[in-house]
Amino acid sequence: MIQIKTIPFNPFQVNTYVLYDETCECAIIDAACYGDREEKILKDFIEQQNLKPVLLINTHCHIDHILGNNFVVEEWNLKPLLHKNGAEFLTNAVEYGQTFGFETDPPVMPEEYLTDGQIIRFGNQELQVLETPGHAAGSICLYHRKEKFVIAGDVLFHNSIGRTDLPTGNFETLIQSIQVKLFTLPEETRVYCGHGPSTSIGDEKRNNPFLK
Numbered sequence: 001m002i003q004i005k006t007i008p009f010n011p012f013q014v015n016t017y018v019l020y021d022e023t024c025e026c027a028i029i030d031a032a033c034y035g036d037r038e039e040k041i042l043k044d045f046i047e048q049q050n051l052k053p054v055l056l057i058n059t060h061c062h063i064d065h066i067l068g069n070n071f072v073v074e075e076w077n078l079k080p081l082l083h084k085n086g087a088e089f090l091t092n093a094v095e096y097g098q099t100f101g102f103e104t105d106p107p108v109m110p111e112e113y114l115t116d117g118q119i120i121r122f123g124n125q126e127l128q129v130l131e132t133p134g135h136a137a138g139s140i141c142l143y144h145r146k147e148k149f150v151i152a153g154d155v156l157f158h159n160s161i162g163r164t165d166l167p168t169g170n171f172e173t174l175i176q177s178i179q180v181k182l183f184t185l186p187e188e189t190r191v192y193c194g195h196g197p198s199t200s201i202g203d204e205k206r207n208n209p210f211l212k
Contacts, residue, residue, distance in 0.1 A: 002125055002147055004192065005045060010034040010102075012064035013195055016042065017151055020051050023123035027055035028078075029142065029151055030194065031068030034102065039071045054122050057114075058082040059153025059194065060139040061089035062166070063096040066107060073108045081120070083131060084113035086138020114140060127151075130181045134174025135162030141182065149190040150201075156182055156191055158199040161210045178211060 005018040014032035026046065033042050046053060053076040058066055061082060066089075069080050082090070089096065090107050097104040114120070116131035120142070130141040132155045139162075142151040154162035156178055164171040182191075187202030204211060 002144065004149070005049075006192070007033075007041060007045065008195075009038050009042075010064055010067055014064050014067075015192065015194055015196075016068065017192060018042075018045065018051070019122075019125065019127075020049065021123040021125055024049075024051050025054045025123035026051040027057060027120075027122050027125075027127070028053055028072055029057045030059055030065045030153065031056060031072045032065055033068035033071060039068065039075075042068065042071075043075065053078060055120065056080050057120070057142065058086065058090075059141065059151065059155075060136045061086040061093070062136055062154070063089070063093055063100060063102060063104070065153070065194065066090065066093060067097075067102060067104065069107055070105055079108060079111045081112070081114050082110060083115070083129075083138035083140050085133070086136060087113070089136065089138070116140075132174075132177035132181050133168075134164060134170055134172075134177045136166065137168035139177070143185065143189075148186060148188055149192060150182065150185060151192045152182065152194065154194040156199075156204060156208075157193045157195065158197050159204070159208055161208070162194075175211070183211075 009032040017029040020026035056078040127142040
């Protein structure tokens, strides 16, 4: 059975997710830890649970979601996985970071890219990639069909949606992504958001003011 650990990191309180199961293999999603203290929090959790990180996945590459990428890459010898349309954010991460007051080293680039519909495997688990642009080019969600949950990045929040006023954002595209890729999932599907509390597809269908 899969376990999901949520750890909010950096001043933007990005939810970093560590997914793991009885095999002890784990996937780190949106490594957002910034600085020695937060890096230690992530490392300590992984070591205390005796986990073996085998995947580093970015739902998108806005600077607040990738601040811990280099740490994870160096600590566990991984390469990031992301959609190719988000690579520009990674390429320009140092400049984007300076805009928000973050000092970062040039990021490690992927050796391969994720595609819509692709199945990612680790341990005994499978995650399906759902391409969901609108908040940012290259945004993806990660759907676990068996356990009925989705890691949604900054696409969908509890009673809200991702902002669309940043480069490559588009409101109409985001709404379409949610309606076509997320609202077609079972209503009981749990939604783990990039910031803030989790929600469900059914709750957002009924209550989200942006999507009524």
